[in-house]
Amino acid sequence: MPNVTVCARFRPLSSKERKDHGDSVYIHAIDAESFILKDEKDEDIAFSFDRVFYEKSQQADIYEFLALPIVGDAVKGINGTIITYGQTGAGKTYSMEGPNILESDEPKKGLLPRVVDGLFSCLRSSDDATKHTIKLSMVEIYMEKVRDLFDLSKDNIQIKEGRMQEILLFGVTEILLLDPAEALESLSCGIANRAVGETQMNMKSSRSHCVYMFTVQQESAKDRSVRTGKLILVDLAGSEKVEKTGAEGRVLEEAKTINKSLSALGNVINALTCGSLGKANHIPYRDSKLTRILQDALGGNSRTALLCCCSPSSSNISESLSTLRFAARAKHIKAAPCINRSEERNVEKSEAFSVPRNESCERILNKLRQRLDAEDVQLLEELFIQEGVFLDPNSTEGLESAYDDIILRTISSLQKAAEDLMFTVEKLRRENKALKSRISDTERYIALKAAGENANKFPDSLSLGVMIGFFILLAFIVYLVKLLFPTNKMR
Numbered sequence: 001m002p003n004v005t006v007c008a009r010f011r012p013l014s015s016k017e018r019k020d021h022g023d024s025v026y027i028h029a030i031d032a033e034s035f036i037l038k039d040e041k042d043e044d045i046a047f048s049f050d051r052v053f054y055e056k057s058q059q060a061d062i063y064e065f066l067a068l069p070i071v072g073d074a075v076k077g078i079n080g081t082i083i084t085y086g087q088t089g090a091g092k093t094y095s096m097e098g099p100n101i102l103e104s105d106e107p108k109k110g111l112l113p114r115v116v117d118g119l120f121s122c123l124r125s126s127d128d129a130t131k132h133t134i135k136l137s138m139v140e141i142y143m144e145k146v147r148d149l150f151d152l153s154k155d156n157i158q159i160k161e162g163r164m165q166e167i168l169l170f171g172v173t174e175i176l177l178l179d180p181a182e183a184l185e186s187l188s189c190g191i192a193n194r195a196v197g198e199t200q201m202n203m204k205s206s207r208s209h210c211v212y213m214f215t216v217q218q219e220s221a222k223d224r225s226v227r228t229g230k231l232i233l234v235d236l237a238g239s240e241k242v243e244k245t246g247a248e249g250r251v252l253e254e255a256k257t258i259n260k261s262l263s264a265l266g267n268v269i270n271a272l273t274c275g276s277l278g279k280a281n282h283i284p285y286r287d288s289k290l291t292r293i294l295q296d297a298l299g300g301n302s303r304t305a306l307l308c309c310c311s312p313s314s315s316n317i318s319e320s321l322s323t324l325r326f327a328a329r330a331k332h333i334k335a336a337p338c339i340n341r342s343e344e345r346n347v348e349k350s351e352a353f354s355v356p357r358n359e360s361c362e363r364i365l366n367k368l369r370q371r372l373d374a375e376d377v378q379l380l381e382e383l384f385i386q387e388g389v390f391l392d393p394n395s396t397e398g399l400e401s402a403y404d405d406i407i408l409r410t411i412s413s414l415q416k417a418a419e420d421l422m423f424t425v426e427k428l429r430r431e432n433k434a435l436k437s438r439i440s441d442t443e444r445y446i447a448l449k450a451a452g453e454n455a456n457k458f459p460d461s462l463s464l465g466v467m468i469g470f471f472i473l474l475a476f477i478v479y480l481v482k483l484l485f486p487t488n489k490m491r
């Protein structure tokens with residue numbers, strides 16, 4: 001499987017499209033990977049992708065081709081991202097969630113419920129000696145702000161870069177998922193908090209990009225190694241022509257912001273695919289919140305699948321053409337996925353960071369010394385060393401994010417320590433219970449043994465009594481004999 005899998009999906013014609021424009025469609029299928037599109041000038045354009053899902057394709061086909069390999073990799077510690085892209089009403093949310101996230105009709109279930117089932121079934125079949133957890137976070141990017149869908153009071157989540165240059169959402173709510181049913185309930189709560197507006201194209205049009213983040217962590221009891229895989233699913237807001245949707249006021253502003261972030265996504269893809277070999281190429285990830293969150297997924301350590309959704313109606317040909325051109329461009333992205341494994345924590349602070357870290361730490365610490373108490377600086381210094389914070393010495397952003405980075409790392413290491421403690425407490429509780437039951441077994445045994453010994457003593461005391469009785473009887477007989485036969489009589 002290539003690192004970036006790009007697929008196109010054509011949904012069936014809607015009843016409105018049939019009514020307004022008849023049954024005419026602009027695509028002519030060649031095979032499962034290619035088709036011909038007849039454009040507005042009646043010219044043929046050939047497209048080919050890793051897979052093309054035509055109108056009759058099933059939700060399960062999409063999961064199996066596009067998501068299943070990524071789910072398997074996430075469990076092995078390889079990050080994965082699945083993105084649905086396309087014009088408003090093209091079928092992105094239908095592909096992602098199904099008609100509804102709690103849909104019970106198996107064939108209609110979307111990618112999300114299938115991914116949840118896939119993750120849990122992979123973990124169920126893994127080694128018993130491995131402790132595993134699945135956590136879920138959900139955010140939406142609405143008007144260039146990242147909102148936590150599990151805690152709406154967190155409406156401007158900051159995006160940070162971690163020690164390994166991974167993207168982190170600072171302070172985002174993470175829900176521990178214990179089983180698939182609970183996972184679907186959580187997803188349903190998050191989805192209910194999404195910003196939805198009405199456009200002429202789709203009455204339930206999503207006006208935000210929705211990002212679902214599953215973190216799968218496995219800790220081996222044998223060698224204490226930890227594998228963490230991040231699986232991100234992104235349901236993008238619809239790309240659309242503003243004039244066609246009749247948007248105005250707030251909806252117009254939303255549409256402009258959506259289009260701006262989708263253009264930023266297009267620019268990132270262009271930069272990733274146009275860069276000359278061996279030459280450092282500037283990738284404009286920071287131009288939008290969307291591209292910043294997807295930085296890992298698009299250029300870095302992730303397997304990515306892009307599902308480009310299209311309406312087959314001739315009335316939407318120009319939007320579909322732009323979606324398919326975007327998809328064709330994305331096919332040329334090269335990513336480099338690798339396993340996120342950390343062995344013993346201290347070992348991981350490798351020499352790779354040692355030289356620049358010392359320089360940059362010193363620079364930042366000097367600045368902090370001017371502003372903070374000596375005690376605070378010492379504390380930060382220790383944290384820098386412990387956490388291996390790496391910052392570019394020439395970066396002006398370094399200082400600003402240093403505090404947040406340290407706090408973030410401290411929180412996550414405290415969380416980890418708390419989890420370890422809970423684990424140890426649980427283990428000790430079980431050991432304590434086992435010891436208590438062994439003690440009561442021993443006490444019972446001792447009591448039984450004592451009773452047994454008393455029982456054994458009984459025959460001895462019995463025989464002593466018998467002997468005493470015997471001697472008393474004998475003495476009594478001698479006394480009687482002497483009484484009956486006095487000595488003179490005998491003579």
Ligand SMILES: Nc1ncnc2c1ncn2[C@@H]1O[C@H](COP(=O)(O)OP(=O)(O)OP(=O)(O)O)[C@@H](O)[C@H]1O
Pocket residue numbers: 010011012014086087088089090091092093094095099202204205206236237238239309
């Ligand atoms: N493959 C499909 N089979 C049957 N119905 C579909 C399919 N794809 C989409 N639909 C229907 O088309 C309509 C629009 O789809 P959907 O809401 O998924 O679009 P969208 O791309 O997410 O739009 P937006 O960007 O506005 O949220 C929905 O009523 C949905 O049920």
